[in-house]
Amino acid sequence: xxxxxxxxxxxxxxxxxxxxxxxxxxxxxxxxxxxxxxxxxxxxxxxxxxxxxxxxxxxxxxxxxxxxxxxxxxxxxxxxxxxxxxxxxxxxxxxxxxxxxxxxxxxxxxxxxxxxxxxxxxxxxxxxxxxxxxxxxxxxxxxxxxxxxxxxxxxxxxxxxxxxxxxxxxxxxxxxxxxxxxxxxxxxxxxxxxxxxxxxxxxxxxxxxxxxxxxxxxxxxxxxxxxxxxxxxxxxxxxxxxxxxxxxxxxxxxxxxxxxxxxxxxxxxxxxxxxxxxxxxxxxxxxxxxxxxxxxxxxxxxxxxxxxxxxxxxxxxxxxxxxxxxxxxxxxxxxxxxxxxxxxxxxxxxxxxxxxxxxxxxxxxx
Amino acid sequence: xxxxxxxxxxxxxxxxxxxxxxxxxxxxxxxxxxxxxxxxxxxxxxxxxxxxxxxxxxxxxxxxxxxxxxxxxxxxxxxxxxxxxxxxxxxxxxxxxxxxxxxxxxxxxxxxxxxxxxxxxxxxxxxxxxxxxxxxxxxxxxxxxxxxxxxxxxxxxxxxxxxxxxxxxxxxxxxxxxxxxxxxxxxxxxxxxxxxxxxxxxxxxxxxxxxxxxxxxxxxxxxxxxxxxxxxxxxxxxxxxxxxxxxxxxxxxxxxxxxxxxxxxxxxxxxxxxxxxxxxxxxxxxxxxxxxxxxxxxxxxxxxxxxxxxxxxxxxxxxxxxxxxxxxxxxxxxxxxxxxxxxxxxxxxxxxxxxxxxxxxxxxxx
Numbered sequence: 128x129x130x131x132x133x134x135x136x137x138x139x140x141x142x143x144x145x146x147x148x149x150x151x152x153x154x155x156x157x158x159x160x161x162x163x164x165x166x167x168x169x170x171x172x173x174x175x176x177x178x179x180x181x182x183x184x185x186x187x188x189x190x191x192x193x194x195x196x197x198x199x200x201x202x203x204x205x206x207x208x209x210x211x212x213x214x215x216x217x218x219x220x221x222x223x224x225x226x227x228x229x230x231x232x233x234x235x236x237x238x239x240x241x242x243x244x245x246x247x248x249x250x251x252x253x254x255x256x257x258x259x260x261x262x263x264x265x266x267x268x269x270x271x272x273x274x275x276x277x278x279x280x281x282x283x284x285x286x287x288x289x290x291x292x293x294x295x296x297x298x299x300x301x302x303x304x305x306x307x308x309x310x311x312x313x314x315x316x317x318x319x320x321x322x323x324x325x326x327x328x329x330x331x332x333x334x335x336x337x338x339x340x341x342x343x344x345x346x347x348x349x350x351x352x353x354x355x356x357x358x359x360x361x362x363x364x365x366x367x368x369x370x371x372x373x374x375x376x377x378x379x380x381x382x383x384x385x386x387x388x389x390x391x392x393x394x395x396x397x398x399x400x401x402x403x404x405x406x407x408x409x410x411x412x413x414x415x416x417x418x419x420x421x422x423x424x425x426x427x428x429x430x431x432x433x434x435x436x437x438x439x440x441x442x443x444x445x446x447x448x449x450x451x452x453x454x455x456x457x458x459x460x461x462x463x464x465x466x467x468x469x470x471x472x473x474x475x476x477x478x479x480x481x482x483x484x485x486x487x488x489x490x491x492x493x
Numbered sequence: 494x495x496x497x498x499x500x501x502x503x504x505x506x507x508x509x510x511x512x513x514x515x516x517x518x519x520x521x522x523x524x525x526x527x528x529x530x531x532x533x534x535x536x537x538x539x540x541x542x543x544x545x546x547x548x549x550x551x552x553x554x555x556x557x558x559x560x561x562x563x564x565x566x567x568x569x570x571x572x573x574x575x576x577x578x579x580x581x582x583x584x585x586x587x588x589x590x591x592x593x594x595x596x597x598x599x600x601x602x603x604x605x606x607x608x609x610x611x612x613x614x615x616x617x618x619x620x621x622x623x624x625x626x627x628x629x630x631x632x633x634x635x636x637x638x639x640x641x642x643x644x645x646x647x648x649x650x651x652x653x654x655x656x657x658x659x660x661x662x663x664x665x666x667x668x669x670x671x672x673x674x675x676x677x678x679x680x681x682x683x684x685x686x687x688x689x690x691x692x693x694x695x696x697x698x699x700x701x702x703x704x705x706x707x708x709x710x711x712x713x714x715x716x717x718x719x720x721x722x723x724x725x726x727x728x729x730x731x732x733x734x735x736x737x738x739x740x741x742x743x744x745x746x747x748x749x750x751x752x753x754x755x756x757x758x759x760x761x762x763x764x765x766x767x768x769x770x771x772x773x774x775x776x777x778x779x780x781x782x783x784x785x786x787x788x789x790x791x792x793x794x795x796x797x798x799x800x801x802x803x804x805x806x807x808x809x810x811x812x813x814x815x816x817x818x819x820x821x822x823x824x825x826x827x828x829x830x831x832x833x834x835x836x837x838x839x840x841x842x843x844x845x846x847x848x849x850x851x852x853x854x855x856x857x858x859x
Contacts (some may be wrong), residue, residue, distance in 0.1 A: 136523070141737065159507065374691055
């Protein structure tokens with residue numbers, strides 16, 4: 128039988144998974160057209176609506192990881208020639224721009240320093256100038272730890288006939304995500320961050336305005352697998368067979384969502400905030416420096432520059448993994464070789480986890 | 494906790510899953526960049542090579558269900574304007590044609606009656622006439638139960654500079670699939686059929702000829718998520734981060750493949766054949782009629798017309814599910830309302846399963 132080493136997951140995801148979720152994953156498989164599975168899908172959908180804070184009927188678990196959810200939105204919401212405005216302040220904004228381009232969009236990027244967040248007044252100005260059909264920003268930039276404000280942007284986007292799209296892969300269930308209240312037209316997430324479920328599904332939600340765009344497309348969506356005019360009917364409609372859904376992954380997500388709602392979103396946000404404060408104090412005392420714009424640091428993803436003179440970060444990370452089973456993430460792009468990304472997501476956002484992280488770091492730094 | 498009703502899975506997939514595989518699925522999640530996970534990926538790859546009967550370095554588990562694997566091949570191997578020749582003798586050939594079209598291909602279909610298989614001499618003639626850059630056929634048409642011969646086709650396709658693509662979603666590990674010996678350039682499968690693993694991954698393999706096409710593309714692949722020039726490096730290359738792989742699903746596939754190789758492919762094919770003979774005898778005695786061309790009936794997918802006068806097939810299927818927990822599949826397309834698709838795949842291809850199927854059918858028909 129397969130052997131998996133014990134790990135403490137404190138990188139950029141996957142995050143620690145509750146034993147209940149693992150148990151749910153291992154339940155016997157049933158058919159993807161079984162009425163009992165349809166009930167499970169309904170449960171996943173209604174719990175996702177609560178976590179996304181939305182009434183959107185088109186709320187589903189896309190059958191791929193977070194990047195598939197991003198691609199589902201770009202492929203369905205962008206038609207060839209559509210003007211798209213994408214914020215790039217890290218890896219994941221760059222990917223959105225790439226995907227919008229592959230979908231045929233005429234892509235305009237807004238680029239600022241990695242670690243910074245976009246000033247919404249500047250974004251509104253660009254929107255007013257360009258009148259884009261789609262505006263996308265990353266709510267929680269997993270490569271930099273930046274927490275992007277969204278509130279107050281939608282009206283300007285809508286005024287010019289555009290759709291507002293949000294990447295909330297890392298933020299969902301860790302900090303407030305208010306799809307309806309913020310006027311976000313479509314958003315996607317991943318299961319392996321603050322939802323604390325293994326990777327394999329991407330929660331996606333679209334409002335009626337976004338679904339109108341899907342329904343009125345003049346061209347076929349690039350992708351058959353992710354085509355919401357087809358897969359949408361499987362989740363919300365006549366339930367016609369489209370593809371064979373990842374049945375057991377949906378069991379896991381169902382249980383993960385149940386645990387989240389049992390805890391309560393506010394309590395969960397609070398737990399992330401408190402664990403972050405403890406971690407931030409500990410890291411700062413040890414000479415780590417946050418690279419993220421002040422006042423916009425995500426609680427669940429701590430992107431920090433290593434103290435000077437501690438030696439090769441790759442070797443230190445390897446020691447953390449080998450000696451303590453502790454995974455922290457490497458820096459990406461501009462932060463490669465300089466930074467660590469320390470995640471305290473979902474089940475990992477607890478005092479004892481923070482203690483373990485700091486003690487392990489002490490052991491390899493001294 | 495989630496409750497899942499007990500089911501006997503004898504539809505077109507998912508198939509019954511071995512308890513070991515469920516146990517593997519529920520192992521603690523580790524990171525997608527963890528050296529221990531890379532070892533698991535290597536294990537998945539080398540076992541997939543054995544099951545596909547190939548030395549192809551580019552052999553991987555695509556992070557989606559079978560339809561994602563199909564789309565990965567069409568998106569990567571078809572460039573805008575490429576002439577594609579696709580065999581359509583059921584639902585899944587039709588989907589391939591749709592996907593090749595979305596990838597920008599100029600699609601020519603060969604259409605024959607559902608249930609029949611393509612005569613290879615006629616296919617070769619079409620290949621000689623059209624000189625297509627890609628020829629795709631479905632080895633095991635899950636909507637009709639037809640078992641398409643492949644041997645001897647590749648040379649003609651290659652002679653005209655084309656690639657031969659095979660859908661072996663339902664056949665892999667149930668009947669011989671000889672990627673290298675048959676000269677197949679690229680193929681995809683699904684985990685939830687004869688591999689007896691829950692749905693969620695699509696085994697994919699491409700030879701060097703196919704990878705040359707990927708490397709020499711003049712246009713970007715439609716999809717970022719499925720772009721083999723990116724995801725290929727994660728499985729075979731510098732192991733650069735692309736997307737977060739579905740870690741636990743890969744555990745399950747690893748264990749499923751281990752069990753298959755422990756049994757031995759020949760023994761497994763033999764088991765499928767024997768279970769099929771017993772099922773076929775039983776069904777024929779009860780007045781069911783195979784709709785598939787004689788001599789080309791798949792052992793693992795039995796597409797049969799119901800005996801006359803037994804009443805509404807939907808109600809009977811519902812009784813099988815409600816009273817016996819037995820899932821059999823509905824007919825699709827031309828066979829809707831007339832046929833059942835009875836699967837004996839992987840763990841389900843055993844005497845006792847066939848007895849159970851026949852006894853349950855007797856109970857609802859009498």
